[in-house]
Amino acid sequence: MATGSGAAAAAADAEEKESGSRMITLTSNEGKAFVVTEASARQSATIRSMVDDGGCVDKGFPLPNVDSKTLARVIQYCDEHGNKEAHTVDERAALAKFDKDFIAELDADKAFLYDVTMAANYLHIQGLFALTTQCIADTIKGKTPEEIRTAFGIEYDLTAQDEEEIKEEDTHA
């Protein structure tokens, strides 16, 4: 921190702190308001661009596609990643552990995992989206269709025509 770039970083830190002290209101589709720090909200590229584009910070952001339960969980992720520093090895390890626990919890509830994935996609929270999609992909990997159905609670609804096609695929490849 003794170098010139250190000073720049300090300035950036100060700016971040300042912006971090601003609070932003996110409203779920049930009308429940969640107040988060700006640093946390900026984890979402969607909100970040709206904040940067100006003005509407005071009014808050309605999120018609996200329900309260999902939003609460998403904010939990954003708080962890937005408000905490990840400069040292320890801090990074702590964050990685948080991610691991976070996704393990979601993994146990595939319906909720889907909601969180959709919310992460809608809000463009890259880290969270990567986390959930990777978890889903890991669940799919190495499984038969039946195992996948069981894992996600999916219903078998293939038509006779689909089955016909599948049979054909099997004979060809």
Added chain:
Amino acid sequence: MRRCGSSSGGRFTGGGGQEGRWPGFEGKGARGERAAPVVKWSHAEAMKKKPRGRGGAAFTGDGGGWMRRLEEEEAGLELDGSCWGSWSEAAATRASGTAIGGAGEHVRFRPEAEAKRARPFDAGEWGGGGGGEVGGDGGEGRMYEWRWTEAVSPEILALILRGRVDADEVARGAARVCRAWREAAAAPDVWGDVDIEAWCRRVNCRPRADAAVRRLVALARGTLRRLSAYRVGDAALAYVAAS
């Protein structure tokens, strides 16, 4: 219990053993026998209850112990009186089973076999409330989940599959899960960058590799950017080059 009883057995896979053909409906065979009490309900009574019943009660079963959760107690009690008795027996015989709301209506409206086909759409409608309820409550994966079936976003699924799951696994696994997944897996962007080299080595058969390459090219529909394969014949290479 109307909601839990009627379709739930068929709807979820109970865990271990599966029935080959209709794996998702493992409970179905067994259920067929006990479907009778449900079908006997008077439509009038059922209709009367429907609005309240939807999403009202959810059950999770775990081993022998059944837990009942009632969102609307009133509906629960009413249902309790009318049919829980017959269902509790049925339920107890199932080692593991999870019940979900909103499915009861199917049985009244259509015969079993037909319901199998027709269910996905209704399930979104009827199962929505209950499914969400139970799922949200830390329910387990074996229950039917509309979010992952007809409501699943093809774009998201394509994003998940692309680059994260091997092509041959997609073709053999994800693409055969259900209709929505099949459609999603057929999206060209899933097949833009494919590595089937490992599969080719495993199979080690030129004609099959060739056939696979042709199919991949067809699937990608002109969006193929990179294809890694092994032991592919000249004809297939020419085909790739031409497309």
